[in-house]
Structure formats: structure tokens, C-alpha cells
Amino acid sequence: MKTAITELFGIQHPIIQGGMHYVGYAELAAAVSNAGGLGLITGLTQRTPELLAKEIARCRDMTDKPFDGFECGGHPGEDDIPNMILLPRAADELKIPFVASGGMADARSLVAALSMGASGMNMGTRFVATKEAPVHENVKLAIVKATELDTVLVMRALRNTERVLKNKAVDEIVEIECKKGASLTIDDIHDQVAGVYAKVMVDGEMDAGAWSCGMVVGLINDIPTIKELIDRIMMEAEAIIRQRLTGFLDGKVETQRACAVA
Numbered sequence: 241m242k243t244a245i246t247e248l249f250g251i252q253h254p255i256i257q258g259g260m261h262y263v264g265y266a267e268l269a270a271a272v273s274n275a276g277g278l279g280l281i282t283g284l285t286q287r288t289p290e291l292l293a294k295e296i297a298r299c300r301d302m303t304d305k306p307f308d309g310f311e312c313g314g315h316p317g318e319d320d321i322p323n324m325i326l327l328p329r330a331a332d333e334l335k336i337p338f339v340a341s342g343g344m345a346d347a348r349s350l351v352a353a354l355s356m357g358a359s360g361m362n363m364g365t366r367f368v369a370t371k372e373a374p375v376h377e378n379v380k381l382a383i384v385k386a387t388e389l390d391t392v393l394v395m396r397a398l399r400n401t402e403r404v405l406k407n408k409a410v411d412e413i414v415e416i417e418c419k420k421g422a423s424l425t426i427d428d429i430h431d432q433v434a435g436v437y438a439k440v441m442v443d444g445e446m447d448a449g450a451w452s453c454g455m456v457v458g459l460i461n462d463i464p465t466i467k468e469l470i471d472r473i474m475m476e477a478e479a480i481i482r483q484r485l486t487g488f489l490d491g492k493v494e495t496q497r498a499c500a501v502a
Contacts, residue, residue, distance in 0.1 A: 244337035245360035252276030254360030262441035270302035271372040275467040279307040331357025345459040347476030365454040376444030388458025397424040405453035
């Protein structure tokens, strides 16, 4: 499948791996790139420029495919505009290729993103629940176990909204936010958000604090290898395009009962 993104970056598939603090190490980036996507190293996880340079060099030893970059995952923005609106609007306004991010997990995500004008998709949470992801097994199991109802938005009063997986620390944040309202400061929730990722991602302490996690957990039910995941997405995406979508043009009628979902 060729898109503007695959041509721009010289990759096989229009799938990009989100950076993600304490997740986007060389191991993950290289595995995604080797599987035909574009892996990203998270710059923020490396405490100094020298350590980042070493991580980049380590990734170059693991893959000869394109990879290097950073991002701030888990932040949905402050306007709550869903992808069904945001992506077509982006396509209307932008003259450069862009990728869809947020809620991306499978072939359906990719096909939908492409149909709304994106040239690929960026997956964060989905890549955490893979064999190669360098995080504690507790994190992967928590993602598989969770449903789309198990996340919540925090820090909206600080205009730094983040979607996180519910746990004891997050419950504390929500309670504090309810009490403080618009007067909330970062100091009020410092203990629940500062220095959290090492405890969660490395040590597997799932109640240590708030950590980014998308509603897309509702679509994640296994822990495959990255190659298995990307191969599956591309195979199923092709089937959706060639069979389901062209079927509508060929006059084929679905036999399943239709219902409106909103």
C-alpha cells in the first residue's frame, strides 16, 4: 500500500509508532521499522543529548530501515474534536501529508483514516501491548484487560489534558480536581503525576500514578509480536478495501441488521 507517507519516509506500510515516555526505546522503534512501519525514539525519555545520541546509535545497530523522532502522546487537545471531524478538516486545510492519531488500533482504523484524508496512522497504546515493547508485563496485561470505559481525562483545568488509565492515583486526581475546580495547580497533584513512568513502565506498579492510555484499549485483546500486528493490519485492511468497500459498489447488500450508533 503506497501513500504520501510511505513515499515520504521510504517505508513499506503507512503505520507510525508513537513515541511514548519510557516506551519508545530503540528496541520498539527498530522492531516497528523492521516490520515495515516507522519507529520513533522518544527524546524525552533520554535525560541528556548524549544519552539520546547513544539510543539513536543503538537503534541504528538494530535496523537499517528509517526511524528518529519524538512526540507528546496521550494529549487529546483542549477542544474535544473527534477524529471523524478533525481528519476531514485537516484534509481541507493542509497542503502536506498528515497521519491520524488517537484511537488507532487495527485495519479498520487505517482504512477509516485513509478515507478521511490521512496518509497513514500513528499508533501509541496498541504498540505498548506487543511482545517487543520494553515495558513491564503488568502494563501489557492491564491494557488487554481494560475496556473503553476504563480511561479518564485529567488536568483539563491546567490546559494540559491527558487521557490516562483509571487507577487509585487517578481516582485521587479526579477527587482533587473536583474540589479545586479552576483553582487547581500542578502542585495539587504533584505526587500523582511526577516521576510516575519509571515506576509504572519499568517496575510494573500499576497504581503508582497517572500514565497515558487511550480509549483504544477497548480494541486491544492480545499481545502479538510487532510483525504479527502490522502484517495482520495490512492484510485485513486490503480485505476491507477489496471486499467490503468494493462490495457496496458492486451492489452487494449486507445481510446483518442495521442499527444507529451514536
